[in-house]
Amino acid sequence: MDNWVLKGPQTLINEQSSVNITSPTQVKVKVSHLLLTDFDAQLFTGAEEPAYPKTIGRAAVGIVTEVGENCYGVEKNARVYFEPTRPCGHCLACLSGKTRECTSVLQAGKDFDGFLRDFVVCEYSEVAPLPDSVDDIHALCIETIGIAENIYDKLNLQAGQRVAVVGADFSGNIIAQVLQYHKVIPIIIDNNPAHLEKAKKCGMYYSFTADDDLNANILNATGGHLCDAAVYSGNSRLPLSLSTRLVGQGKTVVISSIASVTAPMDARDILTKNLTVFGVSNAYDYTDAVINMIIHGAVTTDVFEKEILTEYDPVALFKERCSPASNVKKSKMTVLKMIL
Numbered sequence: 001m002d003n004w005v006l007k008g009p010q011t012l013i014n015e016q017s018s019v020n021i022t023s024p025t026q027v028k029v030k031v032s033h034l035l036l037t038d039f040d041a042q043l044f045t046g047a048e049e050p051a052y053p054k055t056i057g058r059a060a061v062g063i064v065t066e067v068g069e070n071c072y073g074v075e076k077n078a079r080v081y082f083e084p085t086r087p088c089g090h091c092l093a094c095l096s097g098k099t100r101e102c103t104s105v106l107q108a109g110k111d112f113d114g115f116l117r118d119f120v121v122c123e124y125s126e127v128a129p130l131p132d133s134v135d136d137i138h139a140l141c142i143e144t145i146g147i148a149e150n151i152y153d154k155l156n157l158q159a160g161q162r163v164a165v166v167g168a169d170f171s172g173n174i175i176a177q178v179l180q181y182h183k184v185i186p187i188i189i190d191n192n193p194a195h196l197e198k199a200k201k202c203g204m205y206y207s208f209t210a211d212d213d214l215n216a217n218i219l220n221a222t223g224g225h226l227c228d229a230a231v232y233s234g235n236s237r238l239p240l241s242l243s244t245r246l247v248g249q250g251k252t253v254v255i256s257s258i259a260s261v262t263a264p265m266d267a268r269d270i271l272t273k274n275l276t277v278f279g280v281s282n283a284y285d286y287t288d289a290v291i292n293m294i295i296h297g298a299v300t301t302d303v304f305e306k307e308i309l310t311e312y313d314p315v316a317l318f319k320e321r322c323s324p325a326s327n328v329k330k331s332k333m334t335v336l337k338m339i340l
Ligand SMILES: [Zn+2]
Pocket: 087, 088, 089, 090, 091, 092, 093, 094, 099, 101, 102, 103, 104, 105
């Protein structure tokens, strides 16, 4: 049984292994689809350093093949989504029972074994059953949508407010779609014409390139007020200072990424406009809410190009994804269809 284990930077080895249920609250799941993420790519290069060895793979769905006798709400043959994050169990929030506020959320592939393997045995609470109306492709986007929803919750926005979304790659586009679902108006900023085109296809009215006209365009789109908030998508190669430049006095800027971001930040706007800046890097405890959002059509994945691979070499795929010319790849969904 395949199990792709990261032993060190760029050292990803297929260790054949088998797993079995050892407790009545565990399920055994055949992984069926896995979405390659930038987080996986950073783990592969060593930019994110796991406690080696760790099985790689953060976003996956599967089919339950075995259920322990004390598992609830999960049945054999059910399609499930693997929770990509878990509370640490040790921080102050966790110890006081508020796991949703955990300050050091554990991540699949880094802190515990990820899902690029044939079978996973885990607690039944670590998988979420998927209704028929949530297809595998949408299910693979659950964490990205959850991060967008987490950002929306934290920004405390009202209908009609205007939010700059800097970077309209895969995650930036989904953030904008979720804002739009909540009747907040996204203003997309990206220099990639394909990204801007996708934003338009999703019904986004304002999308601009980061050129000399940007300030004037933003003033026009906001009635002269600048944006009510800005979200910087971590995969974007755009300067972080765009997000602080485009918001008004006393507003908030969110930096969003599941992978690490090394962009430098200019403090001038933060100081002169008295801005609040924070990061959102996970969607722990958002899975049920997101499944409900998908059922209600909050997000479409139709606009994204997809490659669904049944034969693949993970090492080659990660090397390709990490290469400097991989910008095209990043707006595409690369899905491994894992067949025994
Ligand atoms: Zn914790």
